[in-house]
Amino acid sequence: MPLPEDEIILKSNGSDLRLVVAEGLSRQRVDDELVRVAEEAENVLKGSRVVLDFQGRVVDEALLQSVLNRLVWPTGMRLLSWITLDGASQNFLRRSGFTVGEPPTERGNRPKACRPFLLFRSLRSGQRVEHEGDVVIVGHVNDGAEVFALGHVFVWGRLQGLVHAGYEGDDGARVVVAHMEALQVRIGRRVGYMDRGAAWWGHPVVISVDGESVLVDAFSL
Amino acid sequence: MERVIVLTSGKGGVGKTTTTANLAMALARAGHKVVAIDADIGLRNLDVVLGLENRIVYSLVDVVDGACRLKQALVKDKRVENLFLLPAAQTRTKDAVRPDQMKALCDELRADFDFVLVDSPAGIEGGFQNAASGADEALVVTTPDMSAVRDADRIIGMLESLDKHPIRLIVNRLRPNMVREGNMLDVSDVLDILAIDLIGVVPEDDNVVTSTNKGEPLTLNSISPAARAFDNISRRLVGEEVPFLEVDDMTSGGFMARIRRALGLKG
Structure with missing residues (x-):
């Protein structure tokens, strides 16, 4: 089933959670939605392992800071990795010390x-x-x-x-x-x-x- | 309804500035109040193509720096009511303006204009980000060759990521003879790759060079094939249903032959 194009969706992915930021969401609304999700799902996110999926969106310094300030730090979630299809954003996130791409499952790193x-x-x-x-x-x-x-x-x-x-x-x-x-x-x-x-x-x-x-x-x- | 539209391409030399000038002129002649912004700071050209280079006093950077008011920097075209230019600075670099400043500038212009056309510099770096930051929608200009199409594809991905909508395509400098001979990408080939809506196809036309050198956009008073194509794009921009030119109509010969036939003349 296709995901809504203008929301942030939280999905269970086995033992982990996946937070999908729809590409159709305007940049301003991303900030608002991050705050909403952090407030509404704080109990679920606290201590959970979360993959942040930005689809084709560019993740720049401003968005990175926004995600950390509005979502990651307030909820106490464990950030597993960032997903974006934009090559320059992937390089930026790696340079910033983050894991990029799909994380390995809990069965091991094989x-x-x-x-x-x-x-x-x-x-x-x-x-x-x-x-x-x-x-x-x-x-x-x-x-x-x-x-x-x-x-x-x-x-x-x-x-x-x-x-x-x-x-x-x-x-x-x-x-x-x-x-x-x-x-x-x-x-x-x-x-x-x-x-x-x-x-x-x-x-x-x-x-x-x-x-x-x-x-x-x-x-x- | 005021609209801010960025004209961009990724690759340089595909005709962004010519397209901006011609669309601005066509829209202004149709009665819309238009401002064309040259966002190519350090390499300004739009003033020359519009024939307004000797009337520039202030630039976009002066406005952002607070050295002048916005209205002082706008250059009014004397030939057509409703057409204005906000020129770029030639002696500064692209980092002289930040995206938030550009957005504020475009928002200020919305209050006074029906159309704000932003001529973006080539590339995907700061200059492009600045030009796109204040726009709602985008026109991507490409020529029908693989390198330009690949760069257009890159730019479209970035525009999608920046939430610009709609993003529409102009295929510029199409050479009908080469398409017929199979030596140039057809418009359908380009659309197949880029997968966005087409708003116009502009044929290669020697008149463009002449008009650029004279500082008179073709849509000011020409009936050449490129002039008709630009005029059609401007009409589609405001929502008119305008049929696309057939490849055979995109040469002066084809167009003139039709006129001759319509007048009952031979040849």
């Missing part, structure tokens, strides 16, 4: 314990998904967008941007694309350079590592 990351939208240039597990994108990955996954990557749309599956060196990872138009795909420690003239260009493909090479296979269901 990558396989990570749930797949599902994204029902397209990634624009400058946006980035980074996840310690499999990534499924139901949308396009435009030129200039990036997807980094510890596991496999599935793009149910057009791929023109950069995908790196198995980014910690897993050559067994695969990339599955519905409409292949990317000039480069990385799997594990291999980099595959794609040919615009190939028969599979613009068609569904499965990309894997075969020995030293990155192999692209057309497929149909």
